Amino acid sequence: MSSVLADVLLVAALIGALALVHRPLGDYMAAAYSSKKHLRVEKWIYRSVGANPDAEMRWPAYLRGVLAFSAVGVIFLYVLQRVQDKLPLSLGFKPITPDQAFNTAVSFVSNTNWQSYSGETAMSHVTQTAGLAVQNFVSAAVGIAVAVALVRGFARSRTGDLGNFWTDLVRGVVRILLPLSVIAAVLLIAAGAIQNFGDLHTITTLTGDKQAISPGAVASQEAIKDVGTNGGGFFNANSAHPFENPNGLTNLLEIFLLLLIPFSLPRTFGKMVGNVRQGYAIVAAMGVIWFLAVVAVTWIEYAHPGAASQIAGGSMEGKEQRFGEGPSSLFAVSTTMTSTGSVNSFHDSYQGLSGGVLLLGMMLGEIAPGGVGSGLYGMLIMAIIAVFLAGLMVGRTPEYLGKKIGTREIKLAACYILITPALVLIGTAVAMALPDGKEAMTNIGAHGFSEVLYAYTSASNNNGSAFAGFGANTPFFNTTLGLCMTLGRFLPMVFVLALAGSLAEQKPIPATAGTLRTEKPLFTGLLVGAIMIITGLTFFPALALGPLAEGLGT
Numbered sequence: 001m002s003s004v005l006a007d008v009l010l011v012a013a014l015i016g017a018l019a020l021v022h023r024p025l026g027d028y029m030a031a032a033y034s035s036k037k038h039l040r041v042e043k044w045i046y047r048s049v050g051a052n053p054d055a056e057m058r059w060p061a062y063l064r065g066v067l068a069f070s071a072v073g074v075i076f077l078y079v080l081q082r083v084q085d086k087l088p089l090s091l092g093f094k095p096i097t098p099d100q101a102f103n104t105a106v107s108f109v110s111n112t113n114w115q116s117y118s119g120e121t122a123m124s125h126v127t128q129t130a131g132l133a134v135q136n137f138v139s140a141a142v143g144i145a146v147a148v149a150l151v152r153g154f155a156r157s158r159t160g161d162l163g164n165f166w167t168d169l170v171r172g173v174v175r176i177l178l179p180l181s182v183i184a185a186v187l188l189i190a191a192g193a194i195q196n197f198g199d200l201h202t203i204t205t206l207t208g209d210k211q212a213i214s215p216g217a218v219a220s221q222e223a224i225k226d227v228g229t230n231g232g233g234f235f236n237a238n239s240a241h242p243f244e245n246p247n248g249l250t251n252l253l254e255i256f257l258l259l260l261i262p263f264s265l266p267r268t269f270g271k272m273v274g275n276v277r278q279g280y281a282i283v284a285a286m287g288v289i290w291f292l293a294v295v296a297v298t299w300i301e302y303a304h305p306g307a308a309s310q311i312a313g314g315s316m317e318g319k320e321q322r323f324g325e326g327p328s329s330l331f332a333v334s335t336t337m338t339s340t341g342s343v344n345s346f347h348d349s350y351q352g353l354s355g356g357v358l359l360l361g362m363m364l365g366e367i368a369p370g371g372v373g374s375g376l377y378g379m380l381i382m383a384i385i386a387v388f389l390a391g392l393m394v395g396r397t398p399e400y401l402g403k404k405i406g407t408r409e410i411k412l413a414a415c416y417i418l419i420t421p422a423l424v425l426i427g428t429a430v431a432m433a434l435p436d437g438k439e440a441m442t443n444i445g446a447h448g449f450s451e452v453l454y455a456y457t458s459a460s461n462n463n464g465s466a467f468a469g470f471g472a473n474t475p476f477f478n479t480t481l482g483l484c485m486t487l488g489r490f491l492p493m494v495f496v497l498a499l500a501g502s503l504a505e506q507k508p509i510p511a512t513a514g515t516l517r518t519e520k521p522l523f524t525g526l527l528v529g530a531i532m533i534i535t536g537l538t539f540f541p542a543l544a545l546g547p548l549a550e551g552l553g554t
Helices: 003-034 040-049 059-082 098-109 125-155 165-191 218-227 248-273 276-303 307-312 325-336 352-363 374-394 407-433 435-440 445-460 475-505 521-545 547-553
Strands: 201-204 210-213
Touching: 003 165, 003 248, 003 276, 003 325, 040 165, 059 098, 059 125, 059 165, 059 475, 098 125, 098 475, 125 165, 125 218, 125 248, 125 374, 125 475, 165 218, 165 248, 218 248, 248 276, 248 325, 248 374, 276 325, 276 352, 276 374, 276 521, 325 352, 352 445, 352 521, 352 547, 374 407, 374 475, 374 521, 407 435, 407 445, 407 475, 407 521, 435 445, 435 475, 445 475, 445 521, 445 547, 521 547
Parallel strands: none
Antiparallel strands: 201 210
């Protein structure tokens, strides 16, 4: 079997598996967030934190819950890193420096999981499990909760109530993320991933040198890393490490896991608003963009000109021989379009144009299909923008799901889509203007600029992956990237929840002959076009200076 045919079958198998679980998982999540009953363990959690799970919240109260919970998470994780040498199972590791501890704390709480450290040589077992792995669960649950609140804004009318943040948070962890992660961890262990709390193993290499190999609870962290679209690996090599990703089967499983919830949430959206065809239109737009990106990156990596690449049958620098170009490209596109940040190859080694596609996937807002929760609410914001553009073209007031898109709604949507471009472009400009940015680049010219642009794009969009050659572990980058991660995560949530509250207060508008049919393929095409045009106009100059200049110059 040729490698190209194998790659085609791999993508087909992945799409088939996602299609198979789309309906049951989407329906299950809709039922989980709509149920009036509380599980016994959930009641215990509510009592322990003093929350009333049946009390409805308006959007300011819901937002306060999100911000307060996240702030406590940042403080706890920061302190845990600073005192890890005094805790059990420290493995002899020193405390994390203040700037790196801040960066890591906001990184995991914001679901970014940007890592400027090597996990196996810096973080203790307690920090990895009680700190980082816990945030993998709760930060993902926060994202889903905000998405569900926006969906309720569309589904409800003449009320400002959006549900209860604490109920949504707990159900996201207990009913969705935890069961899926347990199943995923068992499958990973069965396929060869490690899971233990042993001490460091010192071995003698073939050259006679000594090397310390770190064990750990890898499979359990790997599971929620992918299921929650977190991306923070136990090891510095992330999913390129054989302890995290032993073989081709686990590689396919991990790609499936990181796409699982984002591609199923549109079904949840359709069920909760009472029209599943609306969910199909959203997931179709996500799928088209994702598939085109997979084809583009795979083709570029196979076809790149050059003697070395042609002899190797493609561009293999920075890629695992176990996987090759196709599975590596599939993983890279899926991780940059889902805010996961997990990698099984090093994006710094990708060709200029394919690296540009990976950058573009994040610049779109990571909505194809995006992170857990954030992908859905980001796509719904773009759907509102698309409906608004359609209304301008035909000269009628835009409507979406029976709700009028007026001045307030479009202002909130516009603020949402302007936040991350501002953070990316301003952050990149400041870094390039200062010596710190230039010193961190391991390459000169267009590729070096792409390294800096990628870093701020990844941080501001809460992705977490990086061009591996970029040296980001400095006080300047730990601080500025940490601020980008914080603002890029929580400022959009402010506008999403405000928009949800505004929509929930409206009374439904009956559909007429002139109403845009947003469940039709025509709207899906309009939505895809609006996303590409808005992103292109925003980021084309920056892309032209980096990956486009590099790719067209080779």
